[in-house]
Amino acid sequence: MTTLPASTNRKMGLVIDLDTCVGCHACVVSCKGWNTENYGAPLSDQDPYGADPTGTFLNRVHSYEVQPLATSAMPHPAAQLVHFPKSCLHCEDAPCVTVCPTGASYKRVEDGIVLVNETDCIGCGLCAWACPYGAREMDAAEGVMKKCTLCVDRIYNDNLPEEDRVPACVRTCPAGARHFGDLGDPDSDVSRLVADRGGMDLMPEQGTKPVNKYLPPRPRDTLDEVDILAPLLAPVAEEPKGFLGWLDRTLERL
Amino acid sequence: MTKQPRIDTSPHVSDEVRRTTCYMCACRCGINVHMKGGKVAYIEGNRDHPVNQGVLCAKGSAGIMQVNAPSRLRAPMKRVGPRGSGEFEEISWDEALQIACDWLEPIRKTDPSKLAFFTGRDQSQSFTGYWAQNFGTPNFAAHGGFCSVNMAAGGIYTMGGAFWEFGQPDWDHTKLFMLFGVAEDHDSNPIKMGIGKIKARGARVIGVNPIRTGYNAVADDWVGITPGTDGLFILSLIHELMRAGKIDLDYLARYTNAPVLVNADTNSPEHGLFLRDADGKPLVKDRKTGKLMAFDTPGVRPDLSATHEADGITHRPVMHLMAERYLDPQYAPEAVAERCGITPDKIRRIAAEIARVAFDEAFTLDHEWTDFRGETHKTMTGRPVSFHAMRGISAHSNGFQTARALHVLQILLGTVEVPGGFRFKPPYPKPVNAHPTPHCKYAPGQPLDGPHLGFVRGPEDLALKPDGSPARIDKAFTWENPMSAHGLMHMVISNAHAGDPYKIDTLFMYMANMSWNSSMNTRGVMEMLTDTDENGEYVIPRIIYSDAYSSEMVAYADLILPDTTYLERHDCISLLDRPICEADAAADAIRWPVIAPDRDVRGFQTVLVQLANKLKLPGFTAEDGTPRYQDYADYMVNHERKPGIGPLAGFRGNGEDVGRGAPNPAQIDRYIENGGFFVSHIPEGANYYKPWNMAYQDWAVGMGIFDTPQPYIFDLYAEPMRKFQLAAEGHGDRQPPDHLRDRIKATMDPLPIWYPPFEDAHVDTEEFPVHALTQRPMAMYHSWGTQNAWLRQIHGHNPLYLPTKLWEKHDFSEGDWARVTSAHGEITVPVAHMAALNENTVWTWNAIGKRKGAWALSEDAPEATRGFLLNHLIHELLPPRGDGLRWSNSDPVTGQAAWFDLRVKIEKAAAPAEAQPAFAPIKSPVGKGPDHLEWKVGK
Numbered sequence A: 001m002t003t004l005p006a007s008t009n010r011k012m013g014l015v016i017d018l019d020t021c022v023g024c025h026a027c028v029v030s031c032k033g034w035n036t037e038n039y040g041a042p043l044s045d046q047d048p049y050g051a052d053p054t055g056t057f058l059n060r061v062h063s064y065e066v067q068p069l070a071t072s073a074m075p076h077p078a079a080q081l082v083h084f085p086k087s088c089l090h091c092e093d094a095p096c097v098t099v100c101p102t103g104a105s106y107k108r109v110e111d112g113i114v115l116v117n118e119t120d121c122i123g124c125g126l127c128a129w130a131c132p133y134g135a136r137e138m139d140a141a142e143g144v145m146k147k148c149t150l151c152v153d154r155i156y157n158d159n160l161p162e163e164d165r166v167p168a169c170v171r172t173c174p175a176g177a178r179h180f181g182d183l184g185d186p187d188s189d190v191s192r193l194v195a196d197r198g199g200m201d202l203m204p205e206q207g208t209k210p211v212n213k214y215l216p217p218r219p220r221d222t223l224d225e226v227d228i229l230a231p232l233l234a235p236v237a238e239e240p241k242g243f244l245g246w247l248d249r250t251l252e253r254l
Numbered sequence B: 001m002t003k004q005p006r007i008d009t010s011p012h013v014s015d016e017v018r019r020t021t022c023y024m025c026a027c028r029c030g031i032n033v034h035m036k037g038g039k040v041a042y043i044e045g046n047r048d049h050p051v052n053q054g055v056l057c058a059k060g061s062a063g064i065m066q067v068n069a070p071s072r073l074r075a076p077m078k079r080v081g082p083r084g085s086g087e088f089e090e091i092s093w094d095e096a097l098q099i100a101c102d103w104l105e106p107i108r109k110t111d112p113s114k115l116a117f118f119t120g121r122d123q124s125q126s127f128t129g130y131w132a133q134n135f136g137t138p139n140f141a142a143h144g145g146f147c148s149v150n151m152a153a154g155g156i157y158t159m160g161g162a163f164w165e166f167g168q169p170d171w172d173h174t175k176l177f178m179l180f181g182v183a184e185d186h187d188s189n190p191i192k193m194g195i196g197k198i199k200a201r202g203a204r205v206i207g208v209n210p211i212r213t214g215y216n217a218v219a220d221d222w223v224g225i226t227p228g229t230d231g232l233f234i235l236s237l238i239h240e241l242m243r244a245g246k247i248d249l250d251y252l253a254r255y256t257n258a259p260v261l262v263n264a265d266t267n268s269p270e271h272g273l274f275l276r277d278a279d280g281k282p283l284v285k286d287r288k289t290g291k292l293m294a295f296d297t298p299g300v301r302p303d304l305s306a307t308h309e310a311d312g313i314t315h316r317p318v319m320h321l322m323a324e325r326y327l328d329p330q331y332a333p334e335a336v337a338e339r340c341g342i343t344p345d346k347i348r349r350i351a352a353e354i355a356r357v358a359f360d361e362a363f364t365l366d367h368e369w370t371d372f373r374g375e376t377h378k379t380m381t382g383r384p385v386s387f388h389a390m391r392g393i394s395a396h397s398n399g400f401q402t403a404r405a406l407h408v409l410q411i412l413l414g415t416v417e418v419p420g421g422f423r424f425k426p427p428y429p430k431p432v433n434a435h436p437t438p439h440c441k442y443a444p445g446q447p448l449d450g451p452h453l454g455f456v457r458g459p460e461d462l463a464l465k466p467d468g469s470p471a472r473i474d475k476a477f478t479w480e481n482p483m484s485a486h487g488l489m490h491m492v493i494s495n496a497h498a499g500d501p502y503k504i505d506t507l508f509m510y511m512a513n514m515s516w517n518s519s520m521n522t523r524g525v526m527e528m529l530t531d532t533d534e535n536g537e538y539v540i541p542r543i544i545y546s547d548a549y550s551s552e553m554v555a556y557a558d559l560i561l562p563d564t565t566y567l568e569r570h571d572c573i574s575l576l577d578r579p580i581c582e583a584d585a586a587a588d589a590i591r592w593p594v595i596a597p598d599r600d601v602r603g604f605q606t607v608l609v610q611l612a613n614k615l616k617l618p619g620f621t622a623e624d625g626t627p628r629y630q631d632y633a634d635y636m637v638n639h640e641r642k643p644g645i646g647p648l649a650g651f652r653g654n655g656e657d658v659g660r661g662a663p664n665p666a667q668i669d670r671y672i673e674n675g676g677f678f679v680s681h682i683p684e685g686a687n688y689y690k691p692w693n694m695a696y697q698d699w700a701v702g703m704g705i706f707d708t709p710q711p712y713i714f715d716l717y718a719e720p721m722r723k724f725q726l727a728a729e730g731h732g733d734r735q736p737p738d739h740l741r742d743r744i745k746a747t748m749d750p751l752p753i754w755y756p757p758f759e760d761a762h763v764d765t766e767e768f769p770v771h772a773l774t775q776r777p778m779a780m781y782h783s784w785g786t787q788n789a790w791l792r793q794i795h796g797h798n799p800l801y802l803p804t805k806l807w808e809k810h811d812f813s814e815g816d817w818a819r820v821t822s823a824h825g826e827i828t829v830p831v832a833h834m835a836a837l838n839e840n841t842v843w844t845w846n847a848i849g850k851r852k853g854a855w856a857l858s859e860d861a862p863e864a865t866r867g868f869l870l871n872h873l874i875h876e877l878l879p880p881r882g883d884g885l886r887w888s889n890s891d892p893v894t895g896q897a898a899w900f901d902l903r904v905k906i907e908k909a910a911a912p913a914e915a916q917p918a919f920a921p922i923k924s925p926v927g928k929g930p931d932h933l934e935w936k937v938g939k
Helices: A026-037 A126-130 A168-172 A189-197 A240-253 B063-067 B093-110 B125-135 B149-159 B188-200 B214-218 B230-243 B249-255 B318-326 B333-340 B344-360 B399-412 B489-498 B522-530 B552-556 B604-615 B632-638 B667-673 B694-703 B719-728 B738-747 B782-787 B804-809
Strands: A012-017 A060-066 A080-086 A105-107 A114-116 A178-182 A213-215 B016-021 B030-036 B039-045 B077-079 B088-090 B115-119 B167-169 B176-180 B204-208 B221-223 B261-263 B283-285 B292-294 B308-310 B313-317 B363-365 B380-382 B385-389 B422-424 B506-510 B542-547 B559-562 B571-573 B585-591 B677-681 B770-775 B800-802 B817-821 B826-833 B841-845 B903-909
Touching (some): A026 A168, A026 B039, A168 A178, A178 A189, A240 B249, B016 B585, B093 B115, B093 B506, B093 B604, B125 B604, B167 B385, B176 B344, B188 B204, B188 B214, B204 B214, B221 B344, B230 B333, B230 B344, B230 B399, B344 B385, B385 B399, B489 B522, B542 B552, B632 B667, B719 B738, B800 B817, B804 B826
Parallel strands (some): B115 B506, B176 B385, B506 B542, B770 B841, B800 B826
Antiparallel strands (some): A012 A178, A060 A080, A105 A114, B016 B030, B308 B313, B585 B677, B770 B903, B800 B841
């Protein structure tokens, strides 16, 4: 049993925009590349060229199809595809921390980042069971639990240019769908984005108080809505001769 | 509370950052390669780079796994077993080069056309083409014929440029972005960046694609169109916009051939051609004076409406012909809706939304500019509607006309090269007349008479021998496909095997997986490559192949020249070729060896230089007989295509010259210092309206893009196409064969048309009711991805995705398999359900399926047991239809491979042991990869 800090100075986390995530996996691989080389043990891969390649990834993108229900305004709504990147949400009430028998899992007081101290981790896997999001991965080679560090070795790193002191996934995201900042500060860019776009907690009923937020997709397919008031184009002509008459009249005015 | 451990939050990142250009796909982003102890530790995007501005896709970040891939070839090899077995012996480079010369030298001295040299997805075509030209063979092209030549040629013949490398939306101003049939790797990061940028400010994205993945998944509105009907949908939008008068008449009059006068006398041998002045300039009628004037006369107000009588012949402006064509009720939304799979209401709403944004949200920029007629404009009018399209509309037999239709739509809206619309990237805009024509005259021991590929202006430019037979092995630039600007790589092997139009001796290919995912009729191609004649000799006598990896094609070659990976080589991404320019800037880039190869491999372009030197090819040999270039880096710096113009535009002369200047021995060092690229910005006021903007034209001349200004007007009406129709009607001395006349008359229409994909007329559409497509995932590129230990964990499987209607009709459930049959072949493959899909379309990820033994994967890898290719269902020829002819499965204008015309039927099948067809394993020349990775190069 490990205790959580009563409060953290900041609540650093990610805001992920599901309206613009194209599902390209750039964040997944950038994360893998940075984190296999940096903090803690490498992110190993088993059977990498074989029948069942499985490796440790701290961030994965899942894709879900959504079939909206028919309404009178949209009797035949098209199905939609939502790409959903998922990594540790750095919860305020992180059950993965409180369940840890060795104190290896902890939440940092200064920024709220949830980390695993690999030297104390015995690889029991309780934290992965406790996490309702499936955001932790046991590294099969090292036998320790790996998770998103929010690139704690980047965001304060004096060896990086200041603009690069963001998580690798944020730096690389081509669509600009990932944002990083202090969600404990209501005036931060990320907090404003959450307020403006109706940012949501993932599975709030779990009571974990995740720091990371998701921005929902904007409504889709509004052109399919039956709207008798929608402006349609008014014809100037129905056949070529009429069109040429319109052309002449219009050219006179140009 | 638990005591927090102390951790180092400022660890050492890398010893050094080496900046070069990515090659995990064809996008050519800038990358920062972080080095530790001389090894590649991490790859990220280069923030300063014009293409990706710091971001990087999954492929780019996974480059480290490509550079360490166990599939890398290790040394030159000669075949010791039968072709296709994969049995090789490693040899020295001296021996390899000697073997190649012993084969090539006699060909060159006797008949250079016996060499067919075709390159795949390389980015050095101006160099490889130069090599082939100096060798003297007419048989050279790259892979555009099976990729997107319809898009490129359709764009150039309409407006002097197309999408992707040719231009981009004005991301800063556009408010409505509509994308058609995009392959998600073209132009990968810039489109993602652009979509993110415009969505952040609330602009609307409309995706037109049978499949709602990727960009279409984030599109605000999705048009799940029936494959092959995009052209019909676009012409219906044009119908609606013209009918409502929602077209930009001022723009059409000034900047297009809408006012140009066309001979309207059906009995005239010049029917359909432009009225021209003594200098050959198309004529328009001046609205102020009613007089005929050349289109570019200073002060002329071209009249879109007036006709002209001359010598008893009526001449009508193109605008009249367009009104007649597109106001026809055959293009009304009701008339096209069912075929397109889009409701008439939705077509109308989209037309209305396009018109609203283009005209009601028009804006002006206070940029003064002067046009090519000498008129100065105080402002620039913006029409914030932009479009993008790629292979989805291009890889159909109606793809050229569809690409043209889309460009005509853009032009009618006045949204090309204006703020908020579509903008060209240098060296585009570039009209047809600024491109070369094709060249094919060869002679023993002599270089070819000019560049191989070009843009025909009429039948006189076809690549035909004096007897009318095709001059090229791929039959490019013939009556079968007159405007085949990129050649027809997909026809080379079958034509060479058939000896039609003639036999060849040596097939030399680079980076093209022709015995697998890069060919139609994959099994047939393997048979052609291994077929023997009555003497037991191979029908295609010799095959030389260069690749960096143990691809499926390696096994089918006699001599392997192993290439390096992209971090071990020099390359140039050149303005002479396919540069990385932006709408506001000219840019080019290099690759350089940020690591040295740990194997006995050489960059292919350097090997070509070495071969050229051994063969003493002109162009590579100085007057005193000594080699001009030692290797590719030497060529990049010192080659001059014209005096002062070389492969790289930056840091010329003393290092300060831009575009034009003497070779600079320190040029590559300067590129490296600058991050691996060079950018020269277009001045404000010159950066829109480029085809007509004299400030841009003058800038382009200074850069060496043109020698003189090349202003032009857009070709709504493509007169070169009409010249082919005229020939088919019996005019002129170069006449098509009779069996092609009707098709040429029908398909070479100078105004965009739509016709059903050819396969529909050759197969029973009742029996084969389902469209079948492939697309590439964003995290994979061609066959390269599956050898990548990280990427294959993301996309290691490729089920056939079925829409709800078919899923339910055939009572499929998860884990089921289907037999998929086309007129040509049959495959049995795993299926999965996908609802966000056109209801008559199935699809899968491209090139995930692998042959056992290739790419250093184990033989039980899912790519080799459950992965599959649709290629087995597609033939390079259409099925016979009883006319005694076999028609090519290609676009009749350009010869583009019509991959996406495919029709199939689906049945539930018992699960086989593995996906069918299955092929015997090939012996791996590189062994197998390790069974685990714990990748970390630093301590």
